[in-house]
Amino acid sequence: MTTHNTPPPASAAPAVRAEGLVKSFAGHRAVDGIDLRVRTGEIYGVLGPNGAGKTTMLRMLATLLAIDGGRAEIFGVDVASRPHAVRQLLGVTGQYASVDEDLTAAENLRLFGRLQGLSSSAARRRATHLLDQFGLEEAAHKTINQFSGGMRRRLDLAASLITRPPLIFLDEPTTGLDPRTRGQMWDTIRELVVEGCTVLLTTQYLDEADQLADRIAVIDQGRKVAEDTPDGLKNAVGSSTLQLVLEDSARLHEARAALRGTASEEPVLTPEHGRLNLPIEHGDQATDVLMTLRNAEISIASVSVRKPTLDEVFLALTGHDSHTKPASDHHEANEHATEAAR
Structure with a gap:
């Protein structure tokens, strides 16, 4: 999802403020009273295993799922009552590239630009710039079905930046990537913050949260069980x-x-x-x-x-490692499958 390049409201409001967020599926709370406060200009990591509720929470903040309980604001704009205004402040990149397989990389980016209200010439210029920024200029005229997983992920992130939104949601952006490509994505994410973006990143990779995040919320079974800097979490464990x-x-x-x-x-x-x-x-x-x-x-x-590792932190906080999905928690996975089938 990309949006018009609207600057954040001129206020002291945090980039994201959520209080008591709740989302239920078939009577089960996939998100169970989560509070978040993301400061402008930081990388905020949300760490948890598959099925912990990370993606569901992110989709509520992005106006893609209704909020069942609690409230949320993006730069002081209420998510539930002003969804259109919220979408103007966001770029969202999911776990799977949202591009047209039969179009080239350049055509996809130009299409995204036109859909977001750019003129034909502006969309072309923006597409060229992003392809260069993400190291895809040599693949500009290849169709997406010829792309590797890492190339697809970089293109999806490029698409979310067509209009340079002030807040970027990255939902497990490096899942399935090889170590070299993951490192390239990490560098790109750091550059986004240097250029003025705020990043909310969900991940199940402990090293990714440790490398990138200024602060980390640990999510397990729909609840936030801890929040601190990476070093603060480690020091608290032992x-x-x-x-x-x-x-x-x-x-x-x-x-x-x-x-x-x-x-x-x-x-x-x-x-x-x-x-x-x-x-x-x-x-x-x-x-x-x-x-x-x-x-x-x-x-x-x-x-x-x-120092203690984040894996040790997660084990101490939840009683299981970061890659273990609780056996009883299939609701978020079912919700993803339903969305993918639509």
């Missing part, structure tokens, strides 16, 4: 781990004994790598550990600090 590799692996047990009075927890040994792992709460504790080993004349080959 301590970092100091990983030490000794020059002489035979001294591992001696090192563990020396650290018993310094560390709050017993070091965990990995004898096959000559390594010991030690939970630490702050930098001073790491310094104390290193000084203790130095005083014991135990030489260290390497030292590193590992």
